[in-house]
Amino acid sequence: MARDQIDMTPLESRDELVAWIAAGVKPESEFRIGTEHEKTPFTLDGHEPVPYAGAKGIGALLEGMKLLLGWEPIMERGNIIGLYDVTGGGAISLEPGGQFELSGAPVETVHQTQSELMAHLAQVREIATPLGIGFLGLGMTPSWSREQIPVMPKGRYKIMRNYMPKVGKYGLDMMFRTCTVQTNLDFSSEADMVKKLRVSLALQPVATALFANSPFTEGKPNGFLSFRSEIWRDTDNARSGMLPFAFEDGMGFERYVDYALDVPMYFVKRGEDYIDVSGSSFRDFFAGKNKAFPGQRPTLSDWANHLSTIFPEVRLKRYLEMRGADGVPWGRLPALPAFWVGLLYDNDSLDAAWDIVRHWTAPERQALRDDVPRFGFKARIKDRYLFEIAKECLILSHAGLRRRGRIDHLGRDESRFLEPLERIIETGRSPAEEMLEKFNGAWKGSVEPAYSEYAF
Template identity: 55%
Template sequence: MSTREASGAEDPIIESRDQLVAPMQKGEKPEAAWRIGTEHEKLVYKRSDFHAPSYDEPCGIRDMLLNLQRFGWEPIEENGKVIAMRGDDGTVSLEPAGQLELSGAPLENLHQTCAETGRHLTQVKEIGEACGVGFLGLGMWPDKTRAELPIMPKGRYEIMLRHMPRVGSLGLDMMLRTCTIQVNLDYSSEADMVKKFRTSLALQPLATALFANSSFTEGKPNGFLSYRSHIWSDTDPHRTGMLPFVFEEGFGYERYVDYMLDVPMYFVYRDGKYIDAAGLSFRDFLKGELSVLPGEKPTQSDWWDHLSTAFPEVRLKSFLEMRGADGGPWNRICALPAFWVGLLYDQSALDAAWDLVKDWTMDQRETLRSSVPRLALDADIPGGGKLLDLARDVLAISRQGLASRARLNSSGDNETGFLEPLDEIVESGKVPAQLLLDLYNGEWGGDITRVYEQSF
């Protein structure tokens, strides 16, 4: 989740609707300036007994963050506590229960993305070795109850933890127990954004299936392959889901602004502190009628904050965020941006991918989204067949898109090699969660702690 820093001196009051549309419009970039931003979270545990370390304990989350200073990272604080580290490779921050996230820098190609990921993991593993700390690449804690997990000292998390049980039964699990990989991608125009949004939203269940990696809860199989994805179905209906309006005629920046104005608020950030505004209306805020700040109107930073509090399968800010994938190990971290860059950053590939899904109805999209958490690649697709069949076609399109980009490394290799982990999944027909279930039911003898042998 976003790391908030104090706004600069220029933070104008929002006086017109044009200012609400501006962040999306300003995201438009010529193709030569398109970048790839990759975010990935990992579960942190103490090797001695597998517990999730607290913020304050020796070699806990705070110390993990501060130890990154040896690699040139600089602390970001909130109320005197370090909550993130800033560096050339982006930002390392903490999720609500101490999941460690790298929000990577905007990069030109996947070779750079994978090198960035490798540097990050090398650094945290070096720190972890000295502290007796390990890392798991999964979509969800496989064995921890909510009560066993620590809470990190970020003001927005306090508000969200209070609010989540009011609007859904699984929101606390989303915050405390899950991990994801996300990719942030650019667009050249409003029309380009619309086509990319529709294509990626329709295909997001395929990404969920390919990366499904959360099949255990509190030490036992939970009946799902991506329980993390299922959790989003009962987190908060006002700010999650497949966004049917994206597929309606006339969709664009203005319609997304309307959606965000209808998403209830979480907070307002003032003087370094979060003010609880959970459930209140940003429309009231625009009129100066927000009950927690009577008479005050929102600034540009308030709107940007609000844009970060919706969690649909694909999210629009000044770029598009792909949000469907479970967390995973190093090679799959690189595979997710490869999958989406191949589909969305080459026009022929984008056209071909949209052609595969453009005739689906909204009911069909919703049915696929709801079946994938349990069935993954075995889910039925509109028109007949299984998601596995679609995966073959989509990966072929993505590969062609990456080949057409022709972004080469020093050895002359293009970016298609980063799709190999997904090729292996499709060839075997088994997603990562199914492989872990095979181990659990086989050589692990029902002992879920053996999963810690799979750490980074």
């Protein structure tokens, strides 16, 4: 969630950086589930991008949400750019092209994730519909060019916008045209973090295939099932990817800190100002060698902000963030936290998942990750199709959720949220393949029907 941290204590030693992450360790009884999802706003009339300014813009939408919810506004230079729920811990923020993100509060069960989502969508509709705004649940905008998309008034995005084209082909597409759903999960020790990180990194392509949902660019099939996932392969490889070092001996909080120290920075925030330090490492800043801050050392806030600009397939902060899935329509959103909770929060399933991936090599994991955007379930690792692995993971997740035994008021456990994924496995087709079939059939070669069929 892009809400910048404020703690201006200068850092003295690398140990403090490690301690900041290690502070995320909590007992299993305190494990929570956080779900973040992005959706693309569009004008109901004409299916155009929605600008920030104006009586029917994104700013007006946020002002309306503020009045409805009573949440604290997040302001930047006089513009409302987000909302924060002081009591529950949830937030609403804007991505660079106006993608509307709900960072859910940390909750105990997937049932609560579902209730939070339904409440959020009802609230958003109440404000957005009179403004003529709808929301799309796809991994990428299906019909707009990059030039058409308005820029949100956030300082950090201006710096990223200038830097991205220097380090990859698709960075601007990532910023302005993609949407994702993520789930954030806890760990009980350093060893538990390492095990969950390894399993979820290796299996992130499974989530990519199950949620693949971005087959169109500017109105035409783009040759991929998850073009959003393909975009991340050439956005900025110094800050993304499969973290091969995580599988090496000696992996732990310190090893991740050493990786993060060398990832190029984007910005340093002082007051309301974002100072462009793009391309320089946190390690140099830490040594007092940042050109913009000669002789100065970073603060804990600078560290927390820097960690939020690293984009591997699974990101370590004070929790683990699963980053491999496309944004999807609302009916499938709770399936993502359900899938990962079943695999990672149940020790038997976690052990069994580790057994699936433990013999894969770094080049094999990388090849799978490289193939999945185009081939989905037909990607292979060793002598197995990803489809078989996805099927096996779903069985493990289902069993894990059943053993967790978190029951709703109707006596149902969380495994019911896997139903959309189980249907995908039954048909053997990812959502993108289904959509391409519609495009070539009922939609008669147009992506316009997506704005009703895949809207929130």
